Structures are given as structure tokens and as C-alpha cells.
Amino acid sequence: MPSPRIGVLALQGDVVDHVRALRALGAEATGVRRVAELAAVDALVVPGGESTTMIRLARVFDLLGPLRERIAEGLPVLGTCAGMIMLADRVEDAAPGQETLGGLHVTVRRNAFGRQVDSFEGPLDVAGLDSPVHAVFIRAPWVEAVDDDVEVLARVAHGPAVGRIVAVRQGPLMATSFHPEVGEDTRIHGLFLDLVRER
Numbered sequence: 001m002p003s004p005r006i007g008v009l010a011l012q013g014d015v016v017d018h019v020r021a022l023r024a025l026g027a028e029a030t031g032v033r034r035v036a037e038l039a040a041v042d043a044l045v046v047p048g049g050e051s052t053t054m055i056r057l058a059r060v061f062d063l064l065g066p067l068r069e070r071i072a073e074g075l076p077v078l079g080t081c082a083g084m085i086m087l088a089d090r091v092e093d094a095a096p097g098q099e100t101l102g103g104l105h106v107t108v109r110r111n112a113f114g115r116q117v118d119s120f121e122g123p124l125d126v127a128g129l130d131s132p133v134h135a136v137f138i139r140a141p142w143v144e145a146v147d148d149d150v151e152v153l154a155r156v157a158h159g160p161a162v163g164r165i166v167a168v169r170q171g172p173l174m175a176t177s178f179h180p181e182v183g184e185d186t187r188i189h190g191l192f193l194d195l196v197r198e199r
């Protein structure tokens with residue numbers, strides 16, 4: 001099978017490192033900023049950044065409707081940090097009027113980890129990987145609640161947020177609270193590419 005074409009939503013946020021990680025795994029990866037670019041990809045990454053800015057720019061670039069349509073049609077999407085918020089159907093502590101793309105049947109809490117530990121990193125066990133990833137959390141959301149069709153891939157194992165859900169999958173949608181594009185470990189992107197190839 002030819003290597004899948006993966007778009008990285010390039011409105012705002014950590015685009016370059018996702019492109020690098022995907023290319024390191026042999027995927028074709030490009031930034032997506034226009035409707036025609038979205039139409040040309042087999043899957044999409046919605047990066048970390050700032051969800052309020054990203055959703056506003058999606059509207060400005062006339063991408064909001066097309067993104068929602070492709071998600072509804074089953075486009076595989078990996079959302080990381082702000083990208084997880086973008087995919088969530090429900091958001092706690094959203095900015096006033098903040099919309100999302102939706103599709104992922106979860107409630108996320110924005111900036112959930114609170115001031116004391118708003119950014120931190122450490123080892124995290126993720127379902128499907130045989131050793132922990134080094135997970136980097138930057139003013140991250142967590143998943144507050146999931147519907148029955150959502151598989152939990154990772155929970156915080158230590159500290160004040162112990163037990164909190166930080167990675168999920170629902171069919172073609174996958175989301176992490178942390179930033180898998182930071183560092184050299186490309187296994188989360190690898191899991192996503194496996195999911196894309198399954199489809």
C-alpha cells in the first residue's frame with residue numbers, strides 16, 4: 001500500500017514537529033490550511049497550541065464546515081493537547097462561546113492540571129506500546145468522562161492527577177493530552193499510522 005498522506009492542521013500551534021515525526025515513519029506529511037489541501041489527505045493531525053485561537057482561525061479559513069464533514073465521514077484524526085480539545089464533543093472550562101470540531105464522544109477539561117503542575121513530563125504507559133512513553137504535558141486538558149464507545153489508552157499513574165484519562169481512541173479518532181511530537185519517540189504517531197492503514 002502506498003504511504004498514507006497525512007495532513008497537519010496548520011492554522012496555529014506545533015505543526016512542524018508533527019510533520020517531522022510522521023515523515024520519520026515514512027508517511028507523506030504536509031500542512032493543511034485550505035479546503036483543497038484538506039480534501040487531498042487520508043488523515044489529519046490537529047496539533048497542540050491554543051484551542052480558542054485554532055477554532056477561530058478554522059472559521060476564518062472556511063475550514064470549520066469541511067473539517068466537521070470529513071470527521072463525520074470517518075476521517076482518521078489524531079488530536080494532541082489543544083487538538084484533543086478540538087475533537088471533543090464537550091468541554092469543561094471552555095472560553096466563553098468556545099466551539100469545537102467535535103466527533104469524539106468525551107468531555108475534556110481544559111487547562112485541567114491547574115497552576116501548580118500545569119506543565120510537567122514523565123513516563124506514561126499507553127495501551128498498545130510495550131514500554132512507557134515520555135509524556136510532555138503543557139497546560140494540558142484531561143478527559144473528564146467518556147462514552148461507552150471510547151477506549152481509554154492511558155491514565156496518569158502518579159501524583160495529584162492520578163487516574164485521570166490522558167489518551168483515548170474511538171474508531172478513527174485518537175487523542176492525547178500530551179505532546180507526542182516533542183522528542184524522538186514516534187510510537188504514538190506509529191499507533192496512529194496503524195489506525196490509518198487499518199481503514
Ligand SMILES: NC(=O)CC[C@H](N)C(=O)O
Pocket residue numbers: 047048049050051052080081082083085110111138139140141
Ligand atoms: N499545549 C496545548 O496545546 C495547550 C492547550 C491550551 N491550554 C488550550 O486550551 O487550547
